[in-house]
Amino acid sequence: MLEQENTEEKILNAxxxxxxxxxxxxxxxxxxxxxxxxxxALIHYYFRSKDKMFQIIFEEKFRIFFxxxxxxxxxxxxxxxxxxxxxxxxxxxxxxNPDLPLFIINAVNASPENFIKLTxxxxxxxxxxxKSFHIQVQKEVEEGKIRNIKPYVLILNILSxxxxxxxxxxxxxxxxxxxETEYFEILENRIExxxxxxxxxxxxxxxxxxxxx
Amino acid sequence: MLEQENTEEKILNAxxxxxxxxxxxxxxxxxxxxxxxxxxALIHYYFRSKDKMFQIIFEEKFRIFFxxxxxxxxxxxxxxxxxxxxxxxxxxxxxxNPDLPLFIINAVNASPENFIKLTxxxxxxxxxxxKSFHIQVQKEVEEGKIRNIKPYVLILNILSxxxxxxxxxxxxxxxxxxxETEYFEILENRIExxxxxxxxxxxxxxxxxxxxx
DNA sequence: GTCTATAACTCGATAGAC
DNA sequence: GTCTATCGAGTTATAGAC
Numbered sequence: 001m002l003e004q005e006n007t008e009e010k011i012l013n014a015x016x017x018x019x020x021x022x023x024x025x026x027x028x029x030x031x032x033x034x035x036x037x038x039x040x041a042l043i044h045y046y047f048r049s050k051d052k053m054f055q056i057i058f059e060e061k062f063r064i065f066f067x068x069x070x071x072x073x074x075x076x077x078x079x080x081x082x083x084x085x086x087x088x089x090x091x092x093x094x095x096x097n098p099d100l101p102l103f104i105i106n107a108v109n110a111s112p113e114n115f116i117k118l119t120x121x122x123x124x125x126x127x128x129x130x131k132s133f134h135i136q137v138q139k140e141v142e143e144g145k146i147r148n149i150k151p152y153v154l155i156l157n158i159l160s161x162x163x164x165x166x167x168x169x170x171x172x173x174x175x176x177x178x179x180e181t182e183y184f185e186i187l188e189n190r191i192e193x194x195x196x197x198x199x200x201x202x203x204x205x206x207x208x209x210x211x212x213x
Numbered sequence: 214m215l216e217q218e219n220t221e222e223k224i225l226n227a228x229x230x231x232x233x234x235x236x237x238x239x240x241x242x243x244x245x246x247x248x249x250x251x252x253x254a255l256i257h258y259y260f261r262s263k264d265k266m267f268q269i270i271f272e273e274k275f276r277i278f279f280x281x282x283x284x285x286x287x288x289x290x291x292x293x294x295x296x297x298x299x300x301x302x303x304x305x306x307x308x309x310n311p312d313l314p315l316f317i318i319n320a321v322n323a324s325p326e327n328f329i330k331l332t333x334x335x336x337x338x339x340x341x342x343x344k345s346f347h348i349q350v351q352k353e354v355e356e357g358k359i360r361n362i363k364p365y366v367l368i369l370n371i372l373s374x375x376x377x378x379x380x381x382x383x384x385x386x387x388x389x390x391x392x393e394t395e396y397f398e399i400l401e402n403r404i405e406x407x408x409x410x411x412x413x414x415x416x417x418x419x420x421x422x423x424x425x426x
Numbered sequence: 427g428t429c430t431a432t433a434a435c436t437c438g439a440t441a442g443a444c
Numbered sequence: 445g446t447c448t449a450t451c452g453a454g455t456t457a458t459a460g461a462c
Binding site for chain 1: 239318328340
């Protein structure tokens with residue numbers, strides 16, 4: 001069946017593509033118009049200004065990115081289950097939307113005020129989600145379910161291992177002369193490695209291992 | 214003793230700061246002029262165009278970033294020693310230059326041709342360094358010195374854990390309401406965690422651990 | 427070498443015909 | 445709603461005085 005897009009959807013799709021791949025400053029209204037198959041005047045007619053369009057796209061992407069994290073972090077699983085879910089969820093999401101993290105990071109860097117305003121405005125608050133996860137990690141550490149690890153460190157490790165490969169993918173593809181498809185295959189095969197690494201890190205006493213080296 | 218900068222150095226320092234923090238598209242020649250304490254005309258007199266200035270800065274940063282990786286990867290240490298050196302070196306370098314990775318990644322994404330040209334031009338080739346490390350990893354896997362791990366995966370894990378926290382630092386600082394100094398302290402305390410995690414991953418048989426869970 | 431003034435150009439935004 | 449033409453602000457780059 002043929003998906004019939006109306007003009008507004010065409011523009012939004014084009015804007016998504018251009019803004020997420022080039023960022024705000026480098027994006028041209030004419031790029032978006034061309035991508036949507038029309039002229040600049042028309043996209044101004046629908047969305048008034050470049051700023052307003054960007055806000056719409058940013059808010060949408062921001063929501064996608066943090067809604068899924070929050071839902072995993074605030075579920076009632078234990079820490080280890082959340083770790084597994086986070087890593088799998090990131091991979092699924094980023095394979096569909098590989099430009100997402102860099103887009104959000106660059107947008108936040110360009111105007112942190114904007115980020116703060118959005119986190120306050122949305123009912124999905126990454127701040128709250130992270131905070132409740134912190135508390136849970138501390139609790140499980142005290143109970144001896146996982147090793148003594150700082151919540152910050154655990155989150156940083158998960159996000160780093162999941163997100164960075166997508167952020168740096170073009171450089172990697174270039175350095176190793178491989179296509180995006182091949183690269184994504186490598187990443188898919190890597191998921192279980194990442195899960196194992198993070199989980200093992202949670203149950204291993206590093207001092208014991210050091211002695212045996 | 215007072216470091217006397219001449220005009221050219223003043224401009225380059227200003228350009229470094231502005232380009233690495235804003236990226237090419239968002240940087241303004243007037244930002245650089247103001248940062249250097251002079252007017253636009255003068256920076257054009259010295260460096261002709263925005264493009265040429267950016268090329269100089271990019272090439273310089275690129276060199277810094279890959280020279281240090283290459284020197285670690287092509288040393289005659291074994292894989293485990295290289296892992297430790299890589300992680301420590303990244304941290305030291307990035308604490309001094311936290312905008313470096315995002316700057317390079319964005320520049321490479323904006324024009325991959327440029328990246329390819331540079332890697333060919335420089336005598337320091339990341340491609341070669343990575344390739345020789347791949348071979349070494351495969352050799353040590355065959356010898357049983359480390360577990361059966363794909364070289365790609367190992368490199369991705371190291372780079373992810375080391376670089377991502379700097380790339381996403383502003384978002385983290387915002388989410389957790391902490392200053393850059395506090396954040397860098399967290400990262401410094403995290404180094405040994407990262408080293409342990411990657412090293413343990415190299416010597417652990419995941420199947421055995423899975424059974425005991 | 428360094429400045430002020432201004433040319434040349436890019437690009438977001440609007441006017442107005444259809 | 446959609447288009448062509450054009451305005452006008454913002455930026456890079458140059459001319460020319462000192």
